[in-house]
Amino acid sequence: MVESPSRRPRRTGAELGAALRESFELQSVLVPLYAILLALVVAGVVIMLVGSNPVEAYWALLRGMFGSTDRIAASLGRSTPFIGAALAVAFAFRAGLFNIGAEGQLLVGATAAAWVGTFSWLADVPGPIAIPIVIVAGAVGGAVYGGIPGVLKARTGAHEVIVTIMLNNIAVLLVRWLVNSQDPLLLRDPGASVPRTADIPASARLPEVIATRPPVHLGFFLAITLCTIVWFILKRTTFGFEVRTVGTNANAAKYAGMGVNRTIVLVMALSGGFAGLAGAGEITGTSGFLSPGVFLGIGFDAIAIALLARANPFGIILTSILWGSMLSGAGLMQQESGLSIDAVRIVQALVLLFVAADVIVRTLFSVRHTAETTLETTQITSGWGSTT
Amino acid sequence: MSEHRPPILEVRGLTKRFPGVIANQGVDLVLHEGEVLCLLGENGAGKSTLMNAVFGLYQPDEGQILLRGEPVRFGSSRDAIAAGIGMVHQHFQLIPVFTVVENVVLGNEPRRGPRLDLDGARRDIRELSARYGLEIDPDAVVGDLSVGEQQRVELIKALHRNADVLILDEPTAVLTPGEVDDFFTVVSSLVEQGKSIIFITHKLREVLAVADRIVVLRGGRVVGETDPAEATPQSLATLMVGRDVSFTIDKAAPSPGAVVLRVQGLVVDDDRGVTTVDGLDLEVRAGEVLGIAGVEGNGQRELVEALMGMRAKRAGTVDITGHDVTHASPRDVIKLGVGHVPEDRSKHGLVGPFSIADNLVLNRYGRAPFARRGLRREDAVARQAVDLVEQFDVRTPGAQVPVATLSGGNQQKVIIARELTGDLDLLVVAQPTRGLDVGSIEFIHNRIIEMRDRGVAVLLVSAELDEVLNLSDRIGVIYRGQLVGTFARSDAKREHLGVLMACGVDPEAAA
Numbered sequence A: 001m002v003e004s005p006s007r008r009p010r011r012t013g014a015e016l017g018a019a020l021r022e023s024f025e026l027q028s029v030l031v032p033l034y035a036i037l038l039a040l041v042v043a044g045v046v047i048m049l050v051g052s053n054p055v056e057a058y059w060a061l062l063r064g065m066f067g068s069t070d071r072i073a074a075s076l077g078r079s080t081p082f083i084g085a086a087l088a089v090a091f092a093f094r095a096g097l098f099n100i101g102a103e104g105q106l107l108v109g110a111t112a113a114a115w116v117g118t119f120s121w122l123a124d125v126p127g128p129i130a131i132p133i134v135i136v137a138g139a140v141g142g143a144v145y146g147g148i149p150g151v152l153k154a155r156t157g158a159h160e161v162i163v164t165i166m167l168n169n170i171a172v173l174l175v176r177w178l179v180n181s182q183d184p185l186l187l188r189d190p191g192a193s194v195p196r197t198a199d200i201p202a203s204a205r206l207p208e209v210i211a212t213r214p215p216v217h218l219g220f221f222l223a224i225t226l227c228t229i230v231w232f233i234l235k236r237t238t239f240g241f242e243v244r245t246v247g248t249n250a251n252a253a254k255y256a257g258m259g260v261n262r263t264i265v266l267v268m269a270l271s272g273g274f275a276g277l278a279g280a281g282e283i284t285g286t287s288g289f290l291s292p293g294v295f296l297g298i299g300f301d302a303i304a305i306a307l308l309a310r311a312n313p314f315g316i317i318l319t320s321i322l323w324g325s326m327l328s329g330a331g332l333m334q335q336e337s338g339l340s341i342d343a344v345r346i347v348q349a350l351v352l353l354f355v356a357a358d359v360i361v362r363t364l365f366s367v368r369h370t371a372e373t374t375l376e377t378t379q380i381t382s383g384w385g386s387t388t
Numbered sequence B: 001m002s003e004h005r006p007p008i009l010e011v012r013g014l015t016k017r018f019p020g021v022i023a024n025q026g027v028d029l030v031l032h033e034g035e036v037l038c039l040l041g042e043n044g045a046g047k048s049t050l051m052n053a054v055f056g057l058y059q060p061d062e063g064q065i066l067l068r069g070e071p072v073r074f075g076s077s078r079d080a081i082a083a084g085i086g087m088v089h090q091h092f093q094l095i096p097v098f099t100v101v102e103n104v105v106l107g108n109e110p111r112r113g114p115r116l117d118l119d120g121a122r123r124d125i126r127e128l129s130a131r132y133g134l135e136i137d138p139d140a141v142v143g144d145l146s147v148g149e150q151q152r153v154e155l156i157k158a159l160h161r162n163a164d165v166l167i168l169d170e171p172t173a174v175l176t177p178g179e180v181d182d183f184f185t186v187v188s189s190l191v192e193q194g195k196s197i198i199f200i201t202h203k204l205r206e207v208l209a210v211a212d213r214i215v216v217l218r219g220g221r222v223v224g225e226t227d228p229a230e231a232t233p234q235s236l237a238t239l240m241v242g243r244d245v246s247f248t249i250d251k252a253a254p255s256p257g258a259v260v261l262r263v264q265g266l267v268v269d270d271d272r273g274v275t276t277v278d279g280l281d282l283e284v285r286a287g288e289v290l291g292i293a294g295v296e297g298n299g300q301r302e303l304v305e306a307l308m309g310m311r312a313k314r315a316g317t318v319d320i321t322g323h324d325v326t327h328a329s330p331r332d333v334i335k336l337g338v339g340h341v342p343e344d345r346s347k348h349g350l351v352g353p354f355s356i357a358d359n360l361v362l363n364r365y366g367r368a369p370f371a372r373r374g375l376r377r378e379d380a381v382a383r384q385a386v387d388l389v390e391q392f393d394v395r396t397p398g399a400q401v402p403v404a405t406l407s408g409g410n411q412q413k414v415i416i417a418r419e420l421t422g423d424l425d426l427l428v429v430a431q432p433t434r435g436l437d438v439g440s441i442e443f444i445h446n447r448i449i450e451m452r453d454r455g456v457a458v459l460l461v462s463a464e465l466d467e468v469l470n471l472s473d474r475i476g477v478i479y480r481g482q483l484v485g486t487f488a489r490s491d492a493k494r495e496h497l498g499v500l501m502a503c504g505v506d507p508e509a510a511a
Helices: A013-049 A054-064 A069-094 A101-117 A120-124 A129-156 A158-182 A219-237 A236-247 A248-256 A258-288 A298-308 A313-337 A342-356 A359-364 B047-054 B077-084 B102-103 B119-132 B147-160 B178-190 B204-210 B233-241 B301-307 B330-335 B343-348 B380-389 B408-419 B438-453 B465-471 B496-504
Strands: A209-210 B005-017 B021-032 B036-040 B064-066 B070-072 B085-089 B165-169 B194-202 B213-220 B221-226 B259-270 B275-285 B289-293 B313-319 B337-342 B426-430 B457-462 B473-481 B482-489
Touching: A013 A054, A013 A313, A013 A342, A013 A359, A054 A069, A054 A313, A069 A101, A069 A209, A069 A219, A069 A236, A069 A258, A069 A298, A069 A313, A101 A129, A101 A158, A101 A258, A101 B337, A120 A129, A129 A158, A129 A258, A209 A219, A209 B465, A219 A236, A219 A313, A236 A248, A236 A258, A236 B438, A248 A258, A258 A298, A258 B313, A298 A313, A298 A342, A298 B473, A313 A342, A342 A359, A359 B473, B005 B047, B021 B064, B021 B194, B021 B221, B036 B047, B036 B204, B047 B165, B077 B085, B077 B147, B085 B147, B085 B194, B102 B119, B102 B147, B119 B147, B119 B178, B119 B233, B147 B165, B147 B178, B165 B313, B178 B204, B178 B496, B194 B204, B194 B330, B204 B233, B204 B496, B213 B233, B221 B233, B233 B438, B259 B301, B259 B457, B275 B289, B275 B301, B275 B313, B275 B457, B275 B482, B289 B438, B289 B465, B301 B426, B301 B457, B313 B330, B343 B408, B380 B408, B408 B438, B438 B457, B438 B465, B457 B465, B473 B496, B482 B496
Parallel strands: B036 B194, B036 B213, B085 B165, B165 B194, B289 B457, B289 B473, B337 B426, B426 B457
Antiparallel strands: B005 B021, B005 B064, B064 B070, B213 B221, B259 B275, B259 B313, B473 B482
C-alpha cells in the first residue's frame, strides 16, 4: 500500500528525534573508532614487514601509554598542549573556517607568555596574579595572530587557509630570530649557552599537579574546562548559534541578519586565543622558558585531532589524550621491540587517512551513511577551501 | 485519433520500492505512436521515478516494459537511448563551455582516425533544426544561450540519437510564457513527424493545451486517465490532490493604508557587476499586495536582496515605514518588522542540518523569549516550534528533526511559518511556491492573503504569472531592471502582461 504522507501514521516527535540524535552520535563515534582499529591493523602489517612482532609492539606501546600511574601522568602531560590547539582548530571548523594556523598562533602565544613572564617586575607579583598575567599574555598573542586572517578574510575575502599557512612560516621564523638573535639582543637569555629565553620566575609558573616528565600541570585542567566552556558556547549561547549558522550556511546567516564578517573575525581571534593558551600553558607549566623549535608540529597534529574528534569539544579531550599518550608511550615500544618511535607516527597518519577517507571505513565495517546534509560537522572532511 | 495508432511503449504493472517507500505501485501506462501523453501529478506522486525506470536509470522491482510490443530490460540509460528513447531532464545535462555541436555528440563522438569529426554532426543539427523548427547555431557556446535555447539543444541531442520516444520532465518550468508557446509548436511538429512524447508536468493549463491524453498519478498509482476534451483544470486538480482545490482565492477587496515601502531610483548590480536593477521606483501600501511579474533574470533577485539589506545599492533610496534603510543591514531591516521569504530556500532560507525548531528562530534567535542575556532558551524555541508546526501544517515526525529531511513543500512551510509570524509591517515574498504542489500552493497563497488582510504590505515577486494574477491587488511588470508598467488587478490582462514581460513595451501604447 502506498499512502500519502498525511495518512502515514505519525510517530511522536520525541521518539524520532531521539532516534535521529542517537544515530548521529553513534555514527560520529563509530567511524573514528573503526579508523583507529583499521590503522592499527594496517600499521601492524608494516611492523611485521620490518621484522617485528606487532602484538608485542602494541602491548609495549599500551604499557608505555598507561602502564603505571607515572606513565599515565606523563601521557596526560604530553597531551595537554594538543587539547588547546585542537580546540582552536575545531572551533574554527564549526564556523566553517579552516584554521591551519594553530601552529603559528600557539607559537606566538608561547612567545608572548615567555616574554611577559620575564618582565622584571613580575617576580615581585604574587602567583595568583602573576600566573593569569602570563596566561592572558599568551591568549592575547594567539588571538591577535589568529585575528589577522579573520580580518583579512572579512575585509578582502582572502582565504584563511592560505593566510594561516603563510603566517605559520612567519611565526616560526620570527620566533627563531627573536630567541636566537644576539645583536640586537631581543628575547635571548644572554647567560644561557643555547638559544632560549630566560626562566619565568617560580611564582608565575603553573603549579604541577603530578611531577612527571612532562608534568601534569594545572593547564591540563584548564584545557578541559575550556573545552567545556566552548561546548556550552556552541550549544547554549546565541553567539554559538551564530557560529554554527555561519559555519553551516553562511548565506542563510546573512539573510537572517547575522553579522557574518563580525563572526568570522571573532571566531578566528578566539580560535587563535585557544592555541595561544595552549602555548602559554606549556611555557609556564612545563618548560618555564621558550627555546625555538620545541612546539613544532603541535598545531598540525591539532588539525588531525580536531578531524578525528569531528570538531566536538569533548571528543577533543579524549582524542588529544589518545594522541599525546601514543607519543608518550612510543619510547617504551622502541626499547622493548626495537621499533622506531616513528611507527607511532605511521599509526597516527593512518588514523587520519581513514577518518578523512571515511568511505573506506564505512564500506569495510558497513557503517550506514547519514545524509551529509543532515550533519553539521561532517563537512570538515569534504574539501579544504571549498567554502568561501 | 490516438486510439487508431499502435502502442509504441507500454508499462505493465510496474512497481518500484525504495527503502521505506513504494514509489510506484502496479502502474500501467500505454503510449501510442505519434501522441502526446501528459503525466500529471503532485511532487512525490512518482512521475519521475516511473520515467527514470522507463529510461533505464532505475530497475523496476516488478512489472514489464514493452517497446514496440517487445519486452525490454534496460540496464542503464545507454540501453534506453540505443533502443530509441530520449529524455530531457528538468535540469539540463549540458556542458556550458562546450558548443552546441560538442554537446550534441558528447558521449557518442564521431571520429575520423584519432580526430573528432564534427562536420557530420553539424550537418545533422542543421537538418534537425530545419525539420522540427528548432532554431539553433551549431557553433554557439551553450553557456551563452538562453534557457529556451539550451532546451532545444537537449531536444536535438535526443533526436540526434534517433529517439522515437521522448520523455520531457517538466520542460516548461524554466521557460518564459513566449518560450512556452514556441515550445508547444516544436512539440506539435515533433508529433507530426511521428515522434511519441511523454510530457511530465504539474501545470494544468499546459496539460490542456498540449496533451492528446492525460494520465494522473497520485501516491505512486495511476488514479485516472482522461483526455483534454473532457477535463477541466478543476477536475484534474481534484484527481491530482485527491480533494477539491480552489484556484481562485476568495479575498475581500483591499483596503490600502499608508505607504509602507517606498523605493526611488534604485540601481543595483548583480554579482558580476552588471547593473540589473536600473532606476526602479515602487510603492507598497499597508493592506495591499503588489505583485511583480517578470521573466526571471530581469533584476528581481537583486531588487529583493537590495531591499533586505543583503546587497549594496549603487543609487536610489529605500524607505520602510518612514525609516531610511538605504544603507541598513539585514538585521536592521528585519527589526523594522519585515518578513522575507527568499527565492532560494536552501541557499538562504534554511540551514539544512539544523532542526526545524532552530530554523524557526533563525531571524530572532537573539530576542526574547528565545534568548536572554546571550543564552538560548531552548524551552521557548521548542514551544514555538511545536506551535508553528501545528499552525502551518508542516508534515514532520517532530520539530527536532533536521529541516533538510523534509520535502520541499514542508521546507517552504517552515520558512513561511517563520517569516509570517511576528509583528510585521512589510512582507517580501519571492517565488513562494516554486516547485510546490497544488495543495501546498493553495495553503501558502491563503496565508499571504491573510497577512494582507491584517494590514501588512506585501511585495510579491514571482515568475508565475498565474500566481501574480491570483494574489495581487496591483501588478507591476519588471523588465531589464525597471517597472515598465503598473496596473490595478482589474485592468491587468494576462496576454497584455505576457507581452510586456517578454519585450518591455506596452503593445497598446505602442499601437
